[in-house]
Amino acid sequence: MYRSHTCGELRESHINNTVTLSGWVQKSRDKGFMIWIDLRDRYGITQLIFDEERTASDLMEKAKMLGREFVIQVTGTVIERTSKNPKISTGNIEILVSDLEILNESLTPPFTIEDETDGGDDIRMKYRYLDIRRNPVRENLIFRHKVTMAVRNYLSEKEFVEVETPYLIKSTPEGARDFVVPSRMNEGQFYALPQSPQTFKQLLMVGGMDKYFQIVKCFRDEDLRADRQPEFTQIDCEMAFVEQEDILNTFEGLTRHIIKEIKGVEIGEFPRMTYDEAMQRYGNDKPDIRFGMEFGELNEVAKHKEFGVFNNAELVVGIAVPGGNSYSRKEIDKLIDWIKRPQVGALGMVYVRCNEDGSYKSSVDKFYDQDDLAKWAEVTGAKAGDLICVLSGDTLKVRTQLSALRMELAERLGLRKTDEFAPLWVVDFPLLEWDEDTERYHAMHHPFTSPKPEQIELLKTKPGEVKANAYDIVLNGNEIGGGSIRIHDKETQAMMFDYLGFTPEEAKAQFGFLMDAFQYGAPPHGGIAFGLDRLVSILGGQETIRDFIAFPKNNSGRDVMIDAPAPIDDTQLKELCLKLDLKA
Amino acid sequence: MYRSHTCGELRESHINNTVTLSGWVQKSRDKGFMIWIDLRDRYGITQLIFDEERTASDLMEKAKMLGREFVIQVTGTVIERTSKNPKISTGNIEILVSDLEILNESLTPPFTIEDETDGGDDIRMKYRYLDIRRNPVRENLIFRHKVTMAVRNYLSEKEFVEVETPYLIKSTPEGARDFVVPSRMNEGQFYALPQSPQTFKQLLMVGGMDKYFQIVKCFRDEDLRADRQPEFTQIDCEMAFVEQEDILNTFEGLTRHIIKEIKGVEIGEFPRMTYDEAMQRYGNDKPDIRFGMEFGELNEVAKHKEFGVFNNAELVVGIAVPGGNSYSRKEIDKLIDWIKRPQVGALGMVYVRCNEDGSYKSSVDKFYDQDDLAKWAEVTGAKAGDLICVLSGDTLKVRTQLSALRMELAERLGLRKTDEFAPLWVVDFPLLEWDEDTERYHAMHHPFTSPKPEQIELLKTKPGEVKANAYDIVLNGNEIGGGSIRIHDKETQAMMFDYLGFTPEEAKAQFGFLMDAFQYGAPPHGGIAFGLDRLVSILGGQETIRDFIAFPKNNSGRDVMIDAPAPIDDTQLKELCLKLDLKA
Secondary structure, eight states, X not given: OOOXXXXXXXXXGGTXXXXXXXXXXXXXXXXXXXXXXXXXXXXXXXXXXXXXXXXXXXXXXXXXXXXXXXXXXXXXXXXEOSSOOTTSTTTXXXXXXXXXXXXXXXXXXXXXXXXXXXXXXXXXHHTHHHHTTSHHHXXXXXXXXXXXXXXXHHHHHTTOEEOOOOSSBOOOOSSSOXXXXXXXXXXXXXXXXXXXXXXXXXXXXXXXXXXXXXXXXXXXXXXXXXXOOSEEEEEEEEEESOOHHHHHHHHHHHHHHHHHXXXXXOOOSOOEEEHHHHHHHHSSSSOOOSSOOOOEEOHHHHSSSSOHHHHTOSEEEEEEETTGGGOOHHHHHHHHXXXXXXXXXXXXXXXXXXXXXXXXXXXXXXXXXXXHHHHHHHHHTOOTTOEEEEEEESHHHHHHHHHHHHHHHHHHTTOSOTTOOOEEEEEOOBSEEEXXXXXEEEESSOTTBOBOGGGTTHHHHOGGGOBBSEEEEEETTEEEEEEEEBOOSHHHHHHHHHHTTOOHHXXXXXXXXXXXXXXXXXXXXXXXXXXXXXXXXXXXXXOOGGGGOSSOOOTTSXXXXXXXXXXXXXXXXXXXXXXXXXOO | OOOSSOTTOOXXXXXXXXXXEEEEEEEEEEOSXXXXXXXXXXXXXXXXXXXXXXXXXXXXXXXXXXXXXXEEEEEEEEEEOSSOOTTSTTTTEEEEEEEEEXXXXXXXXXXXXXXXXXXXXXXXXXTHHHHTTSHHHHHHHHHHHHXXXXXXXXXXXXXXXXXXXXXXXXXXXXSSOOOEEEOSSSTTOEEEOXXXXXXXXXXXXXXXXXXXXXEEEEEOOOOOOTTOOSEXXXXXXXXXXXOHHHHHHHHHHHHHHHHHHHHOOOOOSOOEEEHHHHHHHHSSSSOOOSSOOOOEEOHHHHSSSSOHHHHTOSEEEEEEETTGXXXXXXXXXXXXXXXXXXXXXXSOOEEEEEOTTSOEEETTTTTOOHHHHHHHHHHHTOOTTOEEEEEEESHHHHHHHHHHHHHHHHHHTTOSOTTOOOEEEEEOOBSEEEETTTTEEEESSOTTBOBOGGGTTHHHHOGGGOXXXXXXXXXXXXXXXXXXXXXXXXXXXHHHHHHTTXXXXXXXXXXXXXXXXXXXXXOOEEEEEEEHHHHHHXXXXXXXXXXXXXXXXXXXXXXXXXXXXXXXXXXXXXXXXXXXXXXX
16 A cells, blocks of 8 residues: 555644655755655645654655655654645645655656746657646646536436447548548558547437437647647537527536536526627627627728728728727837738728827828717727727728737737636528638538528529528637537438539548438437537636647647657558658 | 427326427328327337327328338327327327428338347448437447446546547557558658557656546457457556555446446455466456356376376366256267367367266266266266266366356356356466467566566566466456556566567667656556446447447448448548558
8 A cells, every 4th residue: 555645635633643645756855954845646745854853864864865756655643733834735734754665766857847837848748747747737637527527417417428439430531631541451441530420420310319429539630720739629419309599508508517517607698699790790700708899880980081991991890999098109000010910911000099088089180080080989989098990991801800909909908807708609600601712612610511491592592691500609709619400301411512512423422321311210400519628728717728638749740758650660551551652 | 499398208297288299200000090100219109199080181191191210290289098008108198199290201211120120230230320229229329328427427536537648649569450540741650549548548647647547449450350349448547656456446346336336236345366266267367257167177086097188188177067967968969069169179078977866977987987977076066967078188278168168058058147247356467478479478468567576586587477466357257357557667667678579779669758757756556447348238238349339340340331441532642642552
């Protein structure tokens, strides 16, 4: 038995007990006649004491040799501490050690095992097993576990069944790129790793499972942007005999439960907003509604003068920045530089200072008078002391730019509070989106999403205007989940594949099994998938998913700790009937 | 809203209520003036009634058109049934339908959707989504979910943390064959899918997670024997600061909890048996102890006569078959044929009939007298009316053969009762096993298993005799889990790799990260992994894991429903820098 208690467990009530603890040497203070050691395990820290008067001299000597991160086992007596430490749960006691065994030594770790470490990202990833010893990382992983347990228990309670779907499936060239797995037993053929269990969960609905969920790894071989992982985890859900309303209510319930259970925060009914409204009010289909700064469209009150920039723009739109009138000219110039960066891409910005005396001072005073500017203030909701920022141009572009500015300013103003949770539903997404590169429509959600039934006719004439029974759940400006009511009949599904540019042969080869299934009594069904990594990081008050993944990969898709991927043996390649065909 | 209630929900207390149900047409009986329909969903069956006197004639017509597996929605009034059906929970009521909507039609399914179907294995796999509509398959999947929830809640309660380990890892040529995944971003390099999260869970222990578990898919590219799947699920567990005893107690607790929670059966302390004892008493390292028929070693009482077959054998060993004296000569001959089959491979069998009058009649009466045979009966525990079956030859082979015979006879005698649960621990496994093909030792468990500390010296002289801190948990003659105390220091690990024939360079290339980790304060640790598919099928009283997997693969590793694996596009191959190099 390596321990009678953990390092987080002992209290004053244990005084005089003989106990055995095991753990890591967090730090050691050697005063010569007395040595204190902080012993650490997952559960806490307990102070050990060795003292000339009460400790055998060979034990003193042994204690002096202990270095940081040595693994030791000690036996001793719990005694009251003279100088108590109220910051830790065991701070009232310490252990007078009578026996010490070194279970394992340690080299000096390459960075400090402290909450605030001196290790950079790269070294922490290479020695991730040491990084995990640090409280913040370990607590993130425990937090993630708590979230998944809350999800599983809630959904099980509601009669959802977790069903494991296969990982070795079939590649479908449509959508994102698949990771593929050569099959040795089926020469020249490949499995693919699932980008999501989408078709399988639909087949489970056809199979009458009624309510399905799964917390499951998914894979996408994409060029990695910051904070994307080639493998990621979804809370994947599907229900039969449901309309959109049923899905929204069920998963609003789940989300509310998680926030209550994990964060202790009660949330009322989630607001709902159409995609069109979200774009109009926030320039974004995942608006952060923890703060205002809503868009004010200024076309009617800004296009009547001689200002060509506005007159030629499709959309003139502004936001009121609270207290922004205090910005110096230099600060405003820097803001203008910021929105002109290629990542945002605005051509310029018009601004209006709302003075405390009710007057206005704008960068376009040449064209607009006080009455005009008062109207702008009214539309954007600007009050005395605010700054109105106005952009103009093509609707979609200018909305995206102003949304970026809104988020940036909110960040700077401290309006994105990590302990505040503002979920909402965005509904009525467009069914299709135009892709400039391929010059055809793509499914905005995926090809299994059903168009609004009353708009099916519109598909023939104005496909871009057709809305889908598709919805996203948004939390604090992040899409944490999305889903749709699915197509459940073969004809509509075939028609959709046709619109998306599949030949009937391609559709049959890739999704024949699903369309076959639809012919044998498929029920109406729909679902949703949450991105677990993102959800957990937002609930944890952070925005980097990597901090909530035990062994993440870097931006080149490498695990730098185990050094993967790596070359494989020629015999392995031969067995798989493959040859390397390197470009270089 | 598609339904106000499910098809398993309505009772007499709902009589006169107006309800809406949705589901599948299970069957329809049309008497002309009256039509009954069994409407089915996951939760049960409810009888619908349409009747000339009370139902509108167009609705009667519509009801007549409904075929098997049509998906319908009905609204109607709950009424009392005249002829009640006590077999189903809704058997006291029926629905007088006032409104019927066909949600989806169905072709005639290729097999009947009944508990006992007329569909063979192949067709059921091709249309697995229809197979899942059958109660036994669906209930198996729900059963599996209940088991995983019980496991997760029990372990969470005991402070285990479920941590997701990566799926895209590194190939290690040692052990079973890996599935590999070409990396597009790292030309000519490959990930491997994990055969188990072994090294990662050990790194989590080095990282101080203390108690880890994960229910996780694992992958092995083996030639598939019956009832093996290329992807399978493990309950993977690891603990730090533990000795073998701690692990056995913890997971005995888990197993006891599952059997209690899921099957309502209370199990006392699990028996423990060393590997050597299990081999001696049952010829098997996973003995089924639900019944006796233990081995009796007969060397001392059978090698003293002129019978060369026994005298030249390393081991003479027998079992007593209860009531076996009733077997006819023909039946015994068939048994002898059975053990001579190449799958078992015995050269012959000696038998002794134990007559009711206390006399014996054997196939070797020429060599042995009644006193000899009485001793055999004593050693094998045979009673009057039994049959003693005796095999002889090389120890390991003959034990395996007699074990096969014991299991076969127990099966025939109905001794392997599916509602009886007899778990046990088999401990003290050998560390190494000799491999005839490669003429070297292999790790019996895996290379991370620690030898018994007191036997480390023996490694140099008699490596085959060294025992490991390794254990299996056995249930009803199946290994449901196995594990070990791990090596946690770099020197021992390096020595093990050396014994296993790794050069230092190979060891470093493949497991350098683990040996590095051991230098930074690795705690003593150990763990276990349960095979979930097997565990669930045994708890479910069946022995075919495929019945407990939603979408299993066939013996060629194919998913015949989605038709995977499949060829991929040339562009995909090109992006991965690969060329096919087919043998044909």
